[in-house]
Each structure stands twice: as C-alpha cells, then as structure tokens.
Amino acid sequence: MTITLILVALAFVALGFSVRLTKGRALTAEVLENPTDHIRAVDLEAFQNLVDPGEEEYLRVNLPPAQFRRIQRERLRAAVEYVSCAAQNAAILLRLADAGRRSPDPATAEAAEKLVNNAIRLRLYAIQAIPRLYLGMILPGARISPVRIAESYEQMTRLVVLLGCLQYPTRGVSAAL
Amino acid sequence: MHPSLLFYYLWIAPHILLGVILLLMIRRRLYKQFPIFLLYSAFEFFQFSVLLAVFIHTGSFSDERYRGAFALGTAISTALRFGIIYEIFAEVFRNYNALSELAKVLFRWATIVLLLIGVALAGAHGSGADGFLLVVPILDRTVSLMQCGLLMFLFLFSRYFALSWRNYAFGIALGFGILASSELANSAIRSQLGTGSYLLDNLGMATYHCCVLIWIFYLAAPERSTHRTIKKLPANDLEVWNEELQRLLQQ
Numbered sequence: 001m002t003i004t005l006i007l008v009a010l011a012f013v014a015l016g017f018s019v020r021l022t023k024g025r026a027l028t029a030e031v032l033e034n035p036t037d038h039i040r041a042v043d044l045e046a047f048q049n050l051v052d053p054g055e056e057e058y059l060r061v062n063l064p065p066a067q068f069r070r071i072q073r074e075r076l077r078a079a080v081e082y083v084s085c086a087a088q089n090a091a092i093l094l095r096l097a098d099a100g101r102r103s104p105d106p107a108t109a110e111a112a113e114k115l116v117n118n119a120i121r122l123r124l125y126a127i128q129a130i131p132r133l134y135l136g137m138i139l140p141g142a143r144i145s146p147v148r149i150a151e152s153y154e155q156m157t158r159l160v161v162l163l164g165c166l167q168y169p170t171r172g173v174s175a176a177l
Numbered sequence: 178m179h180p181s182l183l184f185y186y187l188w189i190a191p192h193i194l195l196g197v198i199l200l201l202m203i204r205r206r207l208y209k210q211f212p213i214f215l216l217y218s219a220f221e222f223f224q225f226s227v228l229l230a231v232f233i234h235t236g237s238f239s240d241e242r243y244r245g246a247f248a249l250g251t252a253i254s255t256a257l258r259f260g261i262i263y264e265i266f267a268e269v270f271r272n273y274n275a276l277s278e279l280a281k282v283l284f285r286w287a288t289i290v291l292l293l294i295g296v297a298l299a300g301a302h303g304s305g306a307d308g309f310l311l312v313v314p315i316l317d318r319t320v321s322l323m324q325c326g327l328l329m330f331l332f333l334f335s336r337y338f339a340l341s342w343r344n345y346a347f348g349i350a351l352g353f354g355i356l357a358s359s360e361l362a363n364s365a366i367r368s369q370l371g372t373g374s375y376l377l378d379n380l381g382m383a384t385y386h387c388c389v390l391i392w393i394f395y396l397a398a399p400e401r402s403t404h405r406t407i408k409k410l411p412a413n414d415l416e417v418w419n420e421e422l423q424r425l426l427q428q
Binding site: 001003004007008010011014015017018019022090091092094095098101116117119120121123124127 | 328329339
C-alpha cells in the first residue's frame with residue numbers, strides 16, 4: 001500500500017511538472033524579450049578574490065580559527081551567490097545565442113555556437129561547484145577552487161561582446177549591447 | 178457490467194484522431210524528424226482497427242482472441258514508446274554538441290537506475306500464487322515508472338541547461354509526460370487492487386484522449402520563430418564587458 005501511495009504521489013508530481021513546463025515556456029519567452037531585466041551583474045574580480053586559495057591562506061594565518069571559519073563561511077556563501085548569478089546569466093545568454101546560430105552570416109553563427117557551448121560549460125561547472133562550495137561551508141578547511149567558473153564566465157562575456165559586434169557592426173560595442 | 182456510451186467514445190475517438198496526427202505528420206514532412214512517433218501513431222491506429230474488428234466479431238472484451246491481440250499490441254506499443262522517448266531525447270540534444278555525449282551517458286544510467294527501482298518494487302510485492310497473478314499489472318507499473326522517470330529526467334536536464342525545444346518535440350514530449358504520469362498512477366492502483374475497474378479504464382482513456390488532442394494542437398500549430406538578437410544588456414555588466422574587450426584588444 002505504501003509503495004502504491006508513493007507511486008501515485010510521484011505520478012502527480014510528474015503530472016504537475018509536465019503541466020508547469022507549458023507555463024515555464026511562456027516565462028522563458030518573456031525573459032528573452034527583456035533580458036536586461038533578468039541578467040544580474042557579476043563582479044568577476046570579487047568572485048576570483050573569494051575563491052582565491054592565496055587569499056584563503058592569508059586569512060587562515062592571520063585570523064583566530066573561530067573567526068576564520070565564520071568569515072570563510074560568509075565568503076563561500078557569497079561565492080555561491082556569484083556562481084548562481086553567473087549560471088543564470090549563462091542560461092539567458094544561451095537562449096539568446098541559440099537564435100544567433102541560425103544566422104545566415106557564418107561569423108555570427110560561429111560566435112553564437114561558441115557562446116552556446118561556453119554557456120553550457122559554465123552551467124556544467126556551476127552544478128559541480130555549488131555542492132563543493134556548500135561542502136566548504138561545512139568543512140571550512142577543505143580546498144575549493146572553482147576557478148574554471150571565472151574563466152568560463154570571462155570567455156562568455158567576450159563572446160557576448162563579439163556576437164553583439166557581429167550583429168550590429170556599424171554601431172560599435174556599446175551600442176550593440 | 179456493460180460498457181457505457183462514454184467508454185465507447187473514449188475508446189474510439191482518440192484513435193480516429195490519430196488519423197489526423199498521421200495526416201499532419203505526412204503533410205508537414207515530420208516523419209523525417211520523428212519516424213518512431215509516426216510508426217507509433219500508425220500502429221495504434223492499426224491495433225485499434227484490429228481490436229474493433231475482433232470485438233465486433235466476438236461481441237466481448239473478455240474473449241481470448243481479443244485479450245491476446247490486446248496484449249500483443251500493448252507490448253509493441255510499449256516498446257515504441259521507449260523508442261519515442263529516445264527520439265525526443267536525440268532531437269532535443271541534436272544541436273548541442275557540448276552536451277550530447279554527457280546526455281547519452283546520463284540517459285543510459287537513468288534507464289538502468291529506473292529499471293532497478295522497478296524490479297526492486299516488483300520484488301517487494303512478494304511471490305506465490307497471488308504474486309504470479311499480479312505479474313501483468315506489476316510489469317505495467319514498472320514500464321510506466323521507467324517511462325515517466327525518463328521523461329522527467331529529460332525535462333529536468335533540458336530545463337537546467339535552458340535548452341530550447343522546437344514546438345513539435347515539446348508537444349510530443351508534453352503529451353507523453355502527461356500520459357506516462359497518469360499511467361504510472363493508474364498502474365500503481367491496479368497492481369494494488371489486483372483487478373481492473375471501469376473508472377480506472379475511463380480515466381486512462383480520457384487522459385489518452387487529452388494527449389492525442391495535445392499532439393494535434395502542437396503538430397498543427399506553426400513552428401515558432403525563435404530569431405532574436407541581443408538588444409540591450411545591463412549597464413553594470415556592459416562596463417565589465419567593455420573592460421574585457423579593451424583587455425582583449427590590448428593582448
């Protein structure tokens with residue numbers, strides 16, 4: 001009886017999820033219409049500072065252990081926030097670049113393709129990095145270095161600039177964006 | 178108890194509507210993109226024709242010939258549904274080189290894990306005479322669990338990576354998602370009761386009818402244009418990007 005109840009509950013969850021997908025599609029369309037309202041700023045330098053092992057070592061040496069653990073937890077919490085923002089931006093840019101892949105201009109299509117792959121890679125890194133950062137909060141001594149997130153985000157921002165330039169060649173970088 | 182008019186409607190109407198799906202798929206040349214779904218629709222239509230002929234000939238749903246044809250048809254239909262799930266999967270990931278290999282591996286693992294869960298749940302039912310009599314509903318439940326699980330995995334995976342779905346693939350997947358989850362609940366209750374009921378039959382057929390209508394809706398609708406360009410991004414990120422560009426130009 002318990003198994004039956006669990007399976008029926010699972011079936012209802014799955015049914016609800018399937019129906020929500022339709023609503024989710026409408027929301028995605030809205031996000032794509034106004035990406036500026038949904039993209040969140042990511043300060044790469046601050047993020048790199050938060051996950052820098054040298055910085056961590058410096059804090060470990062100069063702070064009492066209890067204070068170091070508390071500060072490290074705060075730093076990692078902020079890093080999780082940065083990774084989440086970067087991953088969310090990647091999802092939006094991925095959708096935007098997806099359309100660019102079908103551009104008749106080969107250079108635009110190529111830049112869009114690279115942006116799509118980069119955004120996917122960033123989301124892959126994010127799914128690995130977030131649990132590790134949380135682990136770091138539980139065990140403040142553990143080595144966490146999600147450097148690849150920063151590299152990937154950096155690459156992604158360059159590709160957005162490139163794609164913008166290719167789509168608006170006469171208006172310059174700022175106007176393009 | 179004699180089947181009601183509603184029962185006959187729910188049995189006949191969706192299968193006639195499958196003919197509309199076949200026509201739409203041929204007219205829009207979707208058989209190239211979804212050959213297994215086309216085969217499934219054609220097979221379901223064919224199976225219904227055979228079952229209707231047997232029913233008219235024998236006048237009973239409990240005749241052995243009817244049951245035999247139904248069991249064989251259901252087995253083929255189930256196999257085709259697995260094929261369709263893989264077809265949707267391949268269609269969604271076709272344009273994402275960075276993900277397709279990982280997705281294939283995860284899909285294989287998800288299939289294995291769901292099969293193991295299904296087998297473990299079947300084992301929890303025990304054996305003996307009652308256990309043997311329950312083999313068919315338990316098998317049905319295992320298959321429903323696998324199909325529902327695979328579709329949910331596909332939805333979650335593509336949602337996490339924000340992959341864009343073409344209208345047709347989305348419509349087919351949505352229909353199967355609803356069908357698989359309703360069949361999971363239906364088969365779980367059946368395996369508990371150990372027998373069928375008209376209410377469950379009608380609910381199952383009504384869901385199938387809805388799913389056929391969903392497929393028609395999405396297959397008949399024109400493919401949405403997704404052409405968008407990057408228009409405007411926030412100023413604070415713009416500054417960072419401009420800095421990045423300057424750095425890039427200086428390199």
